[in-house]
Amino acid sequence: MKKTGNWIKILVFLPALLFVMLIGWIGISEWKETKAEPSLAYETDNPSGEESQVETETEVLTVKQSEDETETKVPDKEPENPVVHLVFAGDILLSNYVTSAYDNAKGINGVLDTGFRTEISQSDIFMANQEFPFSDRGTAAPDKQFTFRLPPSRVSMMNEIGVDIVTIANNHTLDYGTDALLDTCTALDEAGIRYVGAGPNMERAKQLQTMAVKGKTIGFLAASRVYPDPGWVAGSQKPGMVSGYDPTILLEEIKKARPLCDYLVVYVHWGVERDEKPQQYQRALGKQIIDAGADAVIGSHPHVLQGFEYYKDKPICYSLGNYIFGSSIPKTALLRLDVDFNGGSTTLSLVPGTSKSGYTRTLTGEGEKQSFYQYIQGISFGVTVDEQGVLHHNN
The missing domain is CATH 3.60.21.10 (Metallo-dependent phosphatases)
Structure with a gap:
């Protein structure tokens, strides 16, 4: 009866142990992915990073396009002289x-x-x-x-x-x-x-x-x-x-x-x-x-x-x-x-x-x-x- 009780305890705690181990493994995997591929927040805050320069250039390009759109906008037609x-x-x-x-x-x-x-x-x-x-x-x-x-x-x-x-x-x-x-x-x-x-x-x-x-x-x-x-x-x-x-x-x-x-x-x-x-x-x-x-x-x-x-x-x-x-x-x-x-x-x-x-x-x-x-x-x-x-x- 005593041995049977020990097996019962093992069967009860084994799923819990496996669950804890699975959670730990997922956490380690996410941490590794984070290290290998920096987040956008990290990229933006890192002015010396290569990808940070790309992002900055993209922002400049967007501003330039906006300026060009302003420059090429057709001006409103001048009001015609009403005196003939x-x-x-x-x-x-x-x-x-x-x-x-x-x-x-x-x-x-x-x-x-x-x-x-x-x-x-x-x-x-x-x-x-x-x-x-x-x-x-x-x-x-x-x-x-x-x-x-x-x-x-x-x-x-x-x-x-x-x-x-x-x-x-x-x-x-x-x-x-x-x-x-x-x-x-x-x-x-x-x-x-x-x-x-x-x-x-x-x-x-x-x-x-x-x-x-x-x-x-x-x-x-x-x-x-x-x-x-x-x-x-x-x-x-x-x-x-x-x-x-x-x-x-x-x-x-x-x-x-x-x-x-x-x-x-x-x-x-x-x-x-x-x-x-x-x-x-x-x-x-x-x-x-x-x-x-x-x-x-x-x-x-x-x-x-x-x-x-x-x-x-x-x-x-x-x-x-x-x-x-x-x-x-x-x-x-x-x-x-x-x-x-x-x-x-x-x-x-x-x-x-x-x-x-x-x-x-x-x-x-x-x-x-x-x-x-x-x-x-x-x-x-x-x-x-x-x-x-x-x-x-x-x-």
Whole structure:
């Protein structure tokens, strides 16, 4: 019985002994593994260790990548200038006086002085009335005192002047017939100059022309209320222009153009030659054009300057007179129209000048400039002109 008890004791304690031995063996194995492969904490705390250097280089690389990402990040787009600078002139005729002045000077500096050339170059868009066709074809219109025409090769002069867009709705566009008008359209297209108011058919003649400037869409339309023959009006398949005598088509096109433009300009050929005051119909039609949706109305044809008027806070310029013409021009000007889309305002100002023998120059003397501004104020309607040539609406 005593021996049996001893065996029982051995059987009871043997599993416990084996368990203790197993735990000890596992502990020794883990200690050996720890000695053979240092922990990350040990590696990081050991600046002289090889693997510690690798870890440091990895950290540096991560920082470098972060810096590179900062350096190559595309910067936010600069806010666009909200002010669009539009410049307008009256009649341009490249007469013999003008072409001779150009040829003698071997360039446009014989036609325009530095002041006007600089003003035009600083504009976003420069528009004028082209008072002639570019063509070598056609026959002069009968019973017409003055008929004008220039060879298409002279279109480069318009580029040198800096013209971006012209109205060709006037009483000289068809001086040499429809072939000459078609040649004019081709010459302007090839020169990259936009045109409005006339074309190969009514669809093109009435077509809105738009130009994108600083994220804004500027639109242009034109018509003429001066021409010698009803046959000068465009038809569905006939070259010609948009009529201002019956403004129905013009007003419809303005209404259609309104939602397509941020700013809409309508250029009209109207009035009586040499008359410094607009006709009553000009004032009525100008208001109709604005009521239809135009933001500004620019006029030409009288060959002299006429005054300005505001209607519903929108400007009407009745005539900018002759700008480059050849004959003596005692008073001329460029009209600056600065549209501030952020501020929601439009500022008009004048750059006065004069012209003789085909050469148009700015007025430089303070006295002559102030006299010019007072003159414009005197022929305008509810408008004052300050010493800088800025027009103000007297509400």
